[in-house]
Amino acid sequence: MTRHIRRAAVFCALLLVALLVNAARVQVVRSGVYDHNPANRRASIARYAQPRGDILVDGAPVTGSRDTGEQLRYERTYRDGPLYAPVTGFASQVYGTTFLEHTGDGVLSGADPLLSPFPLWNDVTHGRPPGGNVVTTLNRRAQRAAYEGLDGRKGAVAAVEPATGRVLALVSSPSYDPGVLSGNDAGAERAWARLNGDPDKPMLNRAVRQTYPPGSTFKVVTAAAALDAGVITDLDAATDSPAPYRLPGTTTILTNEGDGCEDAPLRDAFEWSCNTVFAKLGVDTGLARMTRTAQAFGFNDVDMRIPFAVSASTFDTSLDEAQLALSSIGQYNTRATPLQMATVAAAVADGGRARTPYLVERTTRKGGATVATAGSRPSRQAMLPSTARRMRELMENVVREGTGTNAAIPGAIVGGKTGTAQHGIGNAGIPYAWFVSWAQGERDMEPRVAVAVVVEDGSARRGDITGGGMAAPIARAVMEAVLNS
Amino acid sequence: MTKAGVGTGTTVVAAADAPAPAVRLPRRRGVELALIVLAVLLSVYGYCAVGLAKHGTVPPGAAGYGAGLGVLALLAHLAVRLRAPCADPLLLPIAVLLNGIGLVLIYRLDLETPGDRAAPTQLVWSTLGVALFIVVVAALRDHRVLQRYAYVCVVAALALLALPILFPAVNGARIWIRIAGFSIQPGEFAKVLLAVFFAAYLAANRTALAYAGRQIWHCRRIQLPTGRVLGPIVAIWLLSVGVLVLERDLGTSLLFFGLFVVMLYVATGRTGWIAVGLLLASLGAVAVGRLEPHVHSRVEDWLHPFASIEAGQGPNQLAQSLFSFAAGGVLGTGLGLGHSILIGFAAKSDFILATAGEELGLAGLSALFLLYGLLVERGYRAGLSLRDPFGRLLATGLASIVALQVFVIAGGVTGLIPLTGMAMPFLAQGGSSVVTNWAIVALLIRVSDSARRPYAEQLDEPVDKNPRRSG
Numbered sequence: 043m044t045r046h047i048r049r050a051a052v053f054c055a056l057l058l059v060a061l062l063v064n065a066a067r068v069q070v071v072r073s074g075v076y077d078h079n080p081a082n083r084r085a086s087i088a089r090y091a092q093p094r095g096d097i098l099v100d101g102a103p104v105t106g107s108r109d110t111g112e113q114l115r116y117e118r119t120y121r122d123g124p125l126y127a128p129v130t131g132f133a134s135q136v137y138g139t140t141f142l143e144h145t146g147d148g149v150l151s152g153a154d155p156l157l158s159p160f161p162l163w164n165d166v167t168h169g170r171p172p173g174g175n176v177v178t179t180l181n182r183r184a185q186r187a188a189y190e191g192l193d194g195r196k197g198a199v200a201a202v203e204p205a206t207g208r209v210l211a212l213v214s215s216p217s218y219d220p221g222v223l224s225g226n227d228a229g230a231e232r233a234w235a236r237l238n239g240d241p242d243k244p245m246l247n248r249a250v251r252q253t254y255p256p257g258s259t260f261k262v263v264t265a266a267a268a269l270d271a272g273v274i275t276d277l278d279a280a281t282d283s284p285a286p287y288r289l290p291g292t293t294t295i296l297t298n299e300g301d302g303c304e305d306a307p308l309r310d311a312f313e314w315s316c317n318t319v320f321a322k323l324g325v326d327t328g329l330a331r332m333t334r335t336a337q338a339f340g341f342n343d344v345d346m347r348i349p350f351a352v353s354a355s356t357f358d359t360s361l362d363e364a365q366l367a368l369s370s371i372g373q374y375n376t377r378a379t380p381l382q383m384a385t386v387a388a389a390v391a392d393g394g395r396a397r398t399p400y401l402v403e404r405t406t407r408k409g410g411a412t413v414a415t416a417g418s419r420p421s422r423q424a425m426l427p428s429t430a431r432r433m434r435e436l437m438e439n440v441v442r443e444g445t446g447t448n449a450a451i452p453g454a455i456v457g458g459k460t461g462t463a464q465h466g467i468g469n470a471g472i473p474y475a476w477f478v479s480w481a482q483g484e485r486d487m488e489p490r491v492a493v494a495v496v497v498e499d500g501s502a503r504r505g506d507i508t509g510g511g512m513a514a515p516i517a518r519a520v521m522e523a524v525l526n527s
Numbered sequence: 528m529t530k531a532g533v534g535t536g537t538t539v540v541a542a543a544d545a546p547a548p549a550v551r552l553p554r555r556r557g558v559e560l561a562l563i564v565l566a567v568l569l570s571v572y573g574y575c576a577v578g579l580a581k582h583g584t585v586p587p588g589a590a591g592y593g594a595g596l597g598v599l600a601l602l603a604h605l606a607v608r609l610r611a612p613c614a615d616p617l618l619l620p621i622a623v624l625l626n627g628i629g630l631v632l633i634y635r636l637d638l639e640t641p642g643d644r645a646a647p648t649q650l651v652w653s654t655l656g657v658a659l660f661i662v663v664v665a666a667l668r669d670h671r672v673l674q675r676y677a678y679v680c681v682v683a684a685l686a687l688l689a690l691p692i693l694f695p696a697v698n699g700a701r702i703w704i705r706i707a708g709f710s711i712q713p714g715e716f717a718k719v720l721l722a723v724f725f726a727a728y729l730a731a732n733r734t735a736l737a738y739a740g741r742q743i744w745h746c747r748r749i750q751l752p753t754g755r756v757l758g759p760i761v762a763i764w765l766l767s768v769g770v771l772v773l774e775r776d777l778g779t780s781l782l783f784f785g786l787f788v789v790m791l792y793v794a795t796g797r798t799g800w801i802a803v804g805l806l807l808a809s810l811g812a813v814a815v816g817r818l819e820p821h822v823h824s825r826v827e828d829w830l831h832p833f834a835s836i837e838a839g840q841g842p843n844q845l846a847q848s849l850f851s852f853a854a855g856g857v858l859g860t861g862l863g864l865g866h867s868i869l870i871g872f873a874a875k876s877d878f879i880l881a882t883a884g885e886e887l888g889l890a891g892l893s894a895l896f897l898l899y900g901l902l903v904e905r906g907y908r909a910g911l912s913l914r915d916p917f918g919r920l921l922a923t924g925l926a927s928i929v930a931l932q933v934f935v936i937a938g939g940v941t942g943l944i945p946l947t948g949m950a951m952p953f954l955a956q957g958g959s960s961v962v963t964n965w966a967i968v969a970l971l972i973r974v975s976d977s978a979r980r981p982y983a984e985q986l987d988e989p990v991d992k993n994p995r996r997s998g
Contacts, residue, residue: 044911046793047923051907053789054930058900061934062893064943068852069889076853081836081846084854084866 090114095150095173100182123219128247132220145349146176149405172408179208183523188213191516197497198248200381204388207397218244250352253377257463258315259476260372266425267335268327277309287318289364312436313444324370338424348401355382380494383478388492391480394430397421448514455482460509477513481521491524493517555616562620567597570627577635580863599657606661611976622968625953639868652958656965663969677727684720687713688770702776715959726920729794736795778949785931829945851881859888875956903930912978922974
């Protein structure tokens with residue numbers, strides 16, 4: 043019997059070994075697979091176990107955290123949610139994160155390895171450092187001026203600092219409060235359904251994710267290309283351009299809003315936004331040079347990030363002459379985001395260099411110690427410095443005595459360009475009102491701000507929709523806010 | 528537990544088959560007391576650690592909890608010291624430590640379910656368990672007395688097993704009875720009674736089982752015992768397993784099956800029984816797995832633990848349990864810092880081990896397994912040292928109950944074998960289970976006392992007669 047008791051004991055020992063080996067398999071060998079299973083809520087619980095770091099504008103947080111005491115403990119809150127929604131995006135426990143909440147998630151949630159004092163420290167301690175902060179380049183007053191200028195009308199504003207590419211304002215309207223999506227209760231679900239079902243698309247970030255036909259504001263690009271190419275050498279020499287202009291190879295006739303565009307010199311044509319002159323100028327400059335200049339400004343860049351992705355602005359690279367003529371006045375397939383057009387204005391203001399815009403100045407630990415800075419951003423010479431000088435002159439004229447007088451700021455140098463973009467089949471849609479501009483204060487060494495404003499307002503009467511009338515005042519308010527701060 | 532080897536020299540093992548030499552083994556009651564103090568301190572430490580992790584303060588009841596556990600352990604120790612002075616000094620400390628850890632884990636999970644506090648109830652049941660322990664150790668002077676009550680035991684066991692059929696099913700299993708707000712699982716008690724009966728019956732009939740009966744295939748190895756000897760025990764075994772299948776208590780039916788096969792093997796020394804047992808088990812498992820949807824789903828869950836996730840229904844309990852173990856890793860998250868509550872309603876009972884695995888890690892889990900292993904080993908050792916077949920079989924059976932139960936439930940929640948609802952001995956929430964396990968430890972204390980008592984003091988029971996020819 044003894045032998046058999048021993049064998050039974052050995053059998054039990056084998057069972058014990060099997061348990062130990064299997065426990066090691068589950069807890070060590072397979073643990074990574076189980077930990078990363080999307081149905082495993084531990085990652086979410088750890089993620090929401092501590093307050094999320096903040097997004098800062100002018101040194102003050104525009105975000106916050108609320109302790110709910112639930113399993114997913116801390117929820118995101120927003121101060122001035124609708125105002126900063128195109129920048130912050132939302133951080134929802136159900137619907138994920140967008141915009142800076144998304145691109146800065148590692149730092150904000152504390153998961154970024156850069157935040158831990160030593161490599162692998164978090165793995166050893168099973169903890170995570172407190173969430174860090176994301177410091178934006180935004181100018182609080184410019185942002186508010188843009189938001190209040192749009193006043194709920196559909197549209198967007200983007201403002202950048204010409205010398206650096208720092209984004210000073212990024213506004214989309216109508217907006218929404220991202221805080222309503224924070225929790226994981228039924229309220230968030232209802233808000234999600236309501237926002238997604240809203241025909242005005244409040245969650246669409248019109249400043250960076252929506253492209254519009256830029257209309258006459260694109261004439262800045264066309265003029266720069268023509269000047270760079272030497273097609274125009276004298277701003278005041280008469281151009282050989284008929285009005286109306288028959289698009290090459292077609293019977294389509296292009297006309298102007300006003301008179302006096304026939305053979306108008308570039309200065310006058312730019313001031314009064316002559317379609318015929320610029321359509322012919324684009325054709326004379328040629329597709330290759332037009333394309334090169336447009337792309338140097340940032341068109342057709344599908345990888346642009348600020349740090350979240352910006353929709354690519356497009357300038358078609360395979361056009362016949364008639365299409366090129368239309369494209370040169372910002373129609374046909376030419377489309378641009380408001381941020382892109384702000385970059386165009388900024389390039390003129392900054393001696394022809396188109397700077398890649400950026401929105402995050404630096405990321406910090408909770409205490410404020412810097413984790414990472416924006417670093418140097420690439421810039422391209424979009425036009426010759428001499429061309430930029432002449433473009434400044436042209437744009438200043440527009441504000442001084444042309445279509446953009448509404449943007450004038452006493453005591454400051456302001457350059458601008460209006461645009462009224464036709465769109466829809468047969469131009470049946472309500473036109474978009476555009477204004478791009480830059481401004482330099484009295485005591486400033488160089489232009490401080492470049493702005494692009496687009497207003498797509500279905501409620502206004504068609505005749506009232508002009509870049510100078512609707513968009514320029516908003517641009518002026520934003521520029522004033524920057525110059526005064 | 529570094530003193531595992533202390534207290535029993537190799538002489539005891541070597542002496543099992545030969546007449547024991549007249550050496551006087553050290554009784555080691557002081558060691559037992561020291562280990563009990565350590566076990567209580569460890570439990571109190573765990574209790575404090577939970578409080579510190581969850582609320583940043585030592586829980587208000589820490590002193591009371593420690594005192595309660597300490598008094599219980601001390602009383603049990605006194606009972607052993609007075610009535611079983613030669614008993615194995617490791618059994619009681621292990622039981623105290625496991626019960627203490629169990630209370631800590633249940634208290635820890637109570638913090639996540641404020642509406643359902645199980646730890647106080649568990650403490651009451653533990654008290655009852657220790658009381659039963661003291662009664663058994665004090666009242667049962669010689670384990671061989673139990674042999675006389677073999678048939679009382681089996682009738683009681685069958686009655687207890689059958690009782691829950693009259694009560695409604697809970698969570699798919701018909702194994703509980705509810706009396707005055709308390710729910711009792713009679714099958715838990717039945718397994719001890721059945722072990723006593725098996726031991727008594729097999730001890731009385733082992734010769735007939737091993738050597739009588741027809742030979743088949745003209746081979747001595749494969750030999751069927753006479754139906755007269757084998758019949759009753761098989762009938763009782765089938766009856767109990769049948770009842771359990773009716774009640775859908777898979778774990779316990781598996782346990783009874785294993786217990787029966789192990790004890791039959793040890794009693795008769797016939798490897799054939801193992802083969803027959805495994806054959807029957809396989810047939811039964813396949814049949815039940817195919818026909819019974821409850822079992823079938825368990826097997827499916829075991830084979831595909833994440834099927835429900837892929838089907839978009841979220842993780843099932845087994846998947847949650849695996850997540851828990853995985854989250855613990857090697858060192859664990861620390862007491863109070865895991866999320867095993869995600870497992871759901873059985874987190875405190877069947878899945879208590881997942882909390883241990885998550886918060887104590889592989890290190891803590893291995894320590895727990897080794898504690899159980901040690902408990903089982905001490906049981907087997909007592910069986911080896913005894914001289915009467917009943918005692919040997921009883922010790923083996925009791926140790927096997929613990930071993931099989933630990934394997935079935937631990938293997939189930941870690942995905943090693945299909946999951947069957949059972950209680951982790953001493954750890955899991957469940958009154959019947961705690962009381963039964965204290966009874967098992969009490970019986971092991973009793974038989975180990977006999978085993979380690981100096982030969983001269985032992986009663987004049989004949990030694991196992993044919994030790995060499997039984998294999």
